[in-house]
Amino acid sequence: MLKVGLTGGIGSGKSEVSRRLAARGAVVIDADRIAREVVEPGTEGLERIVALFGPEILREDGSLDRGKLGSIVFADSEKLASLNAIVHPLVAARVAELQSQADEDAIVVYDVPLLVENNLAPMYDVVIVVDAADETRVGRLVRLRGMTEADVRTRLAAQASREERLRAADIVVPNEGPLEELEGRVDALWADLAARAKA
Template identity: 90%
Template sequence: MLKVGLTGGIGSGKSEVSRRLAARGAMVIDADMIAREVVEPGTEGLERIVAIFGPDVLREDGSLDRGRLGSIVFADSEKLASLNAVVHPLVGERVAELQSQADEDAIVVYDVPLLVENNLAPMYDVVVVVDAADETRAGRLLTLRGMTEADVRARIAAQASREERLRAADVVVPNEGSLEELEARVEALWADLAARAKA
């Protein structure tokens, strides 16, 4: 089994790369998706978040208002640490459960937004960083996700710097251009990972 840590700053196109690797046969374990699962209504995770941040972080239907919680924690590193202390162990348990289901010869891609911030690189056989300039990422977040400029700045500031991510990379996938260019880069990445898996 080849364990691939896939990361990139918000707006880098990491999720797009992840989807394209899944289409080629990778088993993708998406940390963000799991982080959503572990705080769904009725879970211990959501209960603990409400105990810390109060009922204002809930929507009317009882689900977590991720936008509201995000604006609280990304502006305050202590509150972000409190949230991570709840969510990360629950995510870790679920990841271990999914990993145990993978075939021996699988290429398992762990889509982990905060891989560098949480010093997780040693957990993987290879770390792949999807890279784009901060200005490019900010532009995508403003236009494609409709985020405010203040939110974009806060999210980018809360993550590792571009330089820190590049230092942690074994493989860099540049993503400044078109989807066609990205497709060619993912094809090359997949060939690289397949060769590593056989080595």
């Protein structure tokens, strides 16, 4: 089993690379999706978050208002650390469960936004960083997700810097241009990973 850590800052295109690797046969374990699962209504995770931040972080239907919670924690590092202390162990347990279900010869890609911030690189055989300049990422998020530039910059500031991420990389996938360019890069990346898995 080849364990691949895949990361990239918000707006870098990491999720797009992740989807394309899955289409080529990778077993993708998406930390963000798992993080949403462990705080769904009725979970222990959501109960603990409400106990810490109050019921005002819930939507009318009882689900977590991630935008409201994000605006609280991304502006306060202590509150972010408290949230992470609840969510990360729950995510880690679910990741271990999914990993145990993968075939022995699988290429398992762990899509982990905060890989660098949480010093997780040593857990993987290979670390891939999807990279784009900060200005490119800001433009994408404003255009594609409708975020304000100020909100994007606050989130960028809460994440590792581009330089820190690149230092952790074994493989860098540049993603400044259109999606068509990304396809060829993912083909080359998949060939590289397949060779490493056989080595």
